[in-house]
Amino acid sequence: MQAIRKRPEDVAGANLEHYHKTRTEFSWEQARKMLDGFSDGALNIAHEAVDRHVANGLGDKVAIRWIAKDETRLDFTYADLKAQTNRFANVLSGLGLGKGARVYSFMGRAPELYIGALGALKAGAVFCPMFSAFGPEPVTARMSIGAAEVLITTETLYKRKIAAIRKDLPDLKEVLLIGCKGDAPEGTRDLGALMAGASPEFAVVHTAPEDMALLHFTSGTTGRPKGAVHVHEAVVAHHVTGRYALDLHEDDVFWCTADPGWVTGTSYGIISPLTNGVTMIVDEAEFDADRWYRILETEKVSVWYTAPTAIRMLMKAGIEPAKQHDLSHLRFMSSVGEPLNPEAVMWGVAAFGMPFHDNWWQTETGGIMIANYASMDVKPGSMGKPLPGISAGIVEKMADGTLREATKPMTIGQLALRPGWPSMMRAYLHEDERYNKCFVDGWYLSGDLAMCDTDGYFWFVGRDDDVIKSAGHLIGPFEVESALMEHPSVAEVGVIGIPDETVGEVVKAFVALKPGFEGNDELMLDLLGHARKRLGPAVAPKIIAFRKNLPKTRSGKIMRRLLKARELGLPEGDISTLESDEQ
Numbered sequence: 001m002q003a004i005r006k007r008p009e010d011v012a013g014a015n016l017e018h019y020h021k022t023r024t025e026f027s028w029e030q031a032r033k034m035l036d037g038f039s040d041g042a043l044n045i046a047h048e049a050v051d052r053h054v055a056n057g058l059g060d061k062v063a064i065r066w067i068a069k070d071e072t073r074l075d076f077t078y079a080d081l082k083a084q085t086n087r088f089a090n091v092l093s094g095l096g097l098g099k100g101a102r103v104y105s106f107m108g109r110a111p112e113l114y115i116g117a118l119g120a121l122k123a124g125a126v127f128c129p130m131f132s133a134f135g136p137e138p139v140t141a142r143m144s145i146g147a148a149e150v151l152i153t154t155e156t157l158y159k160r161k162i163a164a165i166r167k168d169l170p171d172l173k174e175v176l177l178i179g180c181k182g183d184a185p186e187g188t189r190d191l192g193a194l195m196a197g198a199s200p201e202f203a204v205v206h207t208a209p210e211d212m213a214l215l216h217f218t219s220g221t222t223g224r225p226k227g228a229v230h231v232h233e234a235v236v237a238h239h240v241t242g243r244y245a246l247d248l249h250e251d252d253v254f255w256c257t258a259d260p261g262w263v264t265g266t267s268y269g270i271i272s273p274l275t276n277g278v279t280m281i282v283d284e285a286e287f288d289a290d291r292w293y294r295i296l297e298t299e300k301v302s303v304w305y306t307a308p309t310a311i312r313m314l315m316k317a318g319i320e321p322a323k324q325h326d327l328s329h330l331r332f333m334s335s336v337g338e339p340l341n342p343e344a345v346m347w348g349v350a351a352f353g354m355p356f357h358d359n360w361w362q363t364e365t366g367g368i369m370i371a372n373y374a375s376m377d378v379k380p381g382s383m384g385k386p387l388p389g390i391s392a393g394i395v396e397k398m399a400d401g402t403l404r405e406a407t408k409p410m411t412i413g414q415l416a417l418r419p420g421w422p423s424m425m426r427a428y429l430h431e432d433e434r435y436n437k438c439f440v441d442g443w444y445l446s447g448d449l450a451m452c453d454t455d456g457y458f459w460f461v462g463r464d465d466d467v468i469k470s471a472g473h474l475i476g477p478f479e480v481e482s483a484l485m486e487h488p489s490v491a492e493v494g495v496i497g498i499p500d501e502t503v504g505e506v507v508k509a510f511v512a513l514k515p516g517f518e519g520n521d522e523l524m525l526d527l528l529g530h531a532r533k534r535l536g537p538a539v540a541p542k543i544i545a546f547r548k549n550l551p552k553t554r555s556g557k558i559m560r561r562l563l564k565a566r567e568l569g570l571p572e573g574d575i576s577t578l579e580s581d582e583q
């Protein structure tokens, strides 16, 4: 597929207009100087995200525009946010909980989630968001691992999912409820009442840059979720990567569609947009194509950060709905979380007049590492290039166990990073061995396989566990999935390897079809033929199975390991983050 060239007018004024120059001159010390910090060397994420802007005269600017399910709007200016987060910090302090306290949230995207996160950080507490659709078991696991002391949740969620497991959470001291109708249930407090009685003045706790700030659990795509520990210093990376990878400018209206229950929804759904002083949109409701187009239009969204699953759902509905809206304010679109098929990048051009810009990172890295930034030519299917301050490489394991960086372009190897950027995890909580295993010979090993081309663009191949070995070939599921996605009938596809006596593994594809298509033999033959033509017989799938839906994590990632376990009748493993399961 041809590269999408940027015109001079696309590039002018982009934050990363001069990639090589910026990369050469970049240092994390300088990036830190973009922020305030405190004169004693302390650094606090919430100060940088909120109070700094009020001090700099941005108090009246809308920081968060919150859209309720019924589409009523509620605006919080930076000054409002300062006052509200101060109140929450005072509520915590009043309960004797401050520095180091573990504060968890378990709720949908209500304003209190954002206020709670930033207020907790102001008080020096550690914040851990949990996705509201989790059942009691994953909630108990996450709260036990992190020794949760405070939980902010809704009265409904408390009664439905927490009350019964409370006895299993001995560290939990305080439960703060929103949406209390009448008196708060026994053992809980009404957060609204506490907030109303708290002072809007608070002196932000001077946390050290290395103090723990956030605990984020990984998506659980490949196994049991890990609790990644992040520190206040991470804000330096949140801030600067928002500028470089998402091209945030102060006059932007930015919409990150991820839920804060996942790291994207915190790093780029709370911290980065606010440190960059933009107006950010929060939509309380779940995905709905019509609603999303309406929000993009009505709110005049200029920078939009979303995910492949959502893009594929929009694609399912065709380009017509996009064309019916005035989306002239949209300047930059990007995607993260899963490989973005070239087909989806190009669909962006057809529907919105611009490509989706893929970028790559992980819960562990805390921020965007590799990106298609605004000023670069986009090669559909590539994740882009490492950001300033990030050195990435493709490494191969040698026979003696040491690592060697691949020098030949397009060699498949582990995607690895040189540690040292501020938002890198500092630990997997209580899992030192698992953590230490990630670092070998001065590299952080991501667990993903990728390639790098002669222009320095990185290409995702698959997760280490998902790569298929067939007749001496290493087949990346992404390549096969992308070829099938080109077929007009395919809405979604997950590819796995099935053990085979002759060739080691054969490729099997699970396909969900677009509306109006029927999964019959004729279509199967057509798909097999299409794949063989595109990929050659060695790489093309041998078997195709039609599914109504593919198993996905709640953050929207296809769980190939589950497709495989089910196919082979193996144990399903940890499925705490599994969402759609309709077969």
Ligand code: ATP
Pocket (backbone or CB within 6 Å): 218, 219, 220, 221, 222, 223, 224, 225, 226, 262, 335, 336, 337, 338, 339, 340, 358, 359, 360, 361, 362, 363, 364, 383, 446, 447, 448, 460, 463, 557
């Ligand atoms: P777990 O580690 O628990 O199995 P997870 O890896 O899905 O879950 P996250 O940290 O949320 O948890 O996701 C990071 C992973 O998502 C990356 O390692 C990569 O496999 C995938 N990913 C993220 N962005 C991209 C991208 N742009 N292209 C391809 N894969 C991506």
Ligand code: MG
Pocket (backbone or CB within 6 Å): 218, 219, 222, 362, 447
């Ligand atoms: Mg992972």
